[in-house]
Amino acid sequence: MPYHSAPLDLAFHALSDPTRRAVVSRLSEGEVPVSLLAEPFDMALPSFVQHLKVLEDCGLIASEKRGRSRWCRLVQARFDEAADWMEAERRRWTDRLDRLELYLDKTKEDGEGNGNPV
Amino acid sequence: MPYHSAPLDLAFHALSDPTRRAVVSRLSEGEVPVSLLAEPFDMALPSFVQHLKVLEDCGLIASEKRGRSRWCRLVQARFDEAADWMEAERRRWTDRLDRLELYLDKTKEDGEGNGNPV
Numbered sequence: 537m538p539y540h541s542a543p544l545d546l547a548f549h550a551l552s553d554p555t556r557r558a559v560v561s562r563l564s565e566g567e568v569p570v571s572l573l574a575e576p577f578d579m580a581l582p583s584f585v586q587h588l589k590v591l592e593d594c595g596l597i598a599s600e601k602r603g604r605s606r607w608c609r610l611v612q613a614r615f616d617e618a619a620d621w622m623e624a625e626r627r628r629w630t631d632r633l634d635r636l637e638l639y640l641d642k643t644k645e646d647g648e649g650n651g652n653p654v
Numbered sequence: 655m656p657y658h659s660a661p662l663d664l665a666f667h668a669l670s671d672p673t674r675r676a677v678v679s680r681l682s683e684g685e686v687p688v689s690l691l692a693e694p695f696d697m698a699l700p701s702f703v704q705h706l707k708v709l710e711d712c713g714l715i716a717s718e719k720r721g722r723s724r725w726c727r728l729v730q731a732r733f734d735e736a737a738d739w740m741e742a743e744r745r746r747w748t749d750r751l752d753r754l755e756l757y758l759d760k761t762k763e764d765g766e767g768n769g770n771p772v
Binding site for chain 1: 666670671679683684728730744746
C-alpha cells in the first residue's frame with residue numbers, strides 16, 4: 537500500500553482539533569506573534585502553546601523568535617500535501633461518477649436505438 | 655470561534671491513519687464488500703473492522719448488509735466538508751499571496767515612475 541505516510545498522518549491528526557484548525561485559518565492570512573494568535577482563545581497560554589507544538593511538530597507551521605516575540609507562519613508545502621491528497625480522492629470520485637453517467641447515457645441511447653423504452 | 659465542528663474533528667481524526675485513508679481511496683472508486691476491501695491489508699479482520707467503524711462513526715463511509723456480505727461506500731457529503739475546509743484555507747492563502755504580489759508590483763512601478771532604482 538502506498539499510504540504509509542507518517543507526515544500525512546500527523547498533519548490530519550493536527551487538523552482534527554478545532555483550536556488547531558483555527559490557528560491554521562488565522563495563519564493563512566499571514567504570520568502572527570504567539571501572543572496575538574492566542575488572544576481569541578479562552579485557554580491558558582501553556583495549553584495553547586501545546587497546540588502550536590503539535591502543529592509545528594507535524595510541519596504545518598513554523599515559528600521564529602524575533603526580539604521578545606515568537607512569530608508563527610503556515611508552511612504551505614505540508615498543508616498542500618494534505619489538501620492535495622483530499623483533492624485527488626475527490627477527483628477520482630467525480631471521475632467515476634462522470635464515467636457512470638456516460639455509461640448510463642450510452643445505455644439509454646442504445647435502448648432508444650433498438651426501439652426499447654427506457 | 656466558528657470552528658467547534660465535531661464532525662470535522664472526527665473526519666480529520668479518521669483520515670490521520672494510513673489504513674483508513676487507503677479505505678477511503680478504494681471506496682472513491684465504488685462500493686466494495688468488506689471481505690474484498692480487507693484483502694490488501696496485512697491485518698486481522700477485527701482490527702480492520704475497527705478502522706471501518708471509525709470511518710462509519712464519523713460519517714465518511716456507510717455500510718449495508720446485502721445477503722451474506724456487508725458493502726461499504728464513501729459518503730461524499732462528509733468527505734466534501736473536510737475537503738472544502740482545506741480548499742477554503744488554501745484559497746485564502748493564495749489570495750493573500752496574490753494581493754502581496756500586486757502590492758509589490760505597484761510599489762516597484764511607483765518606484766520606477768519616480769526614477770528610483772528598485
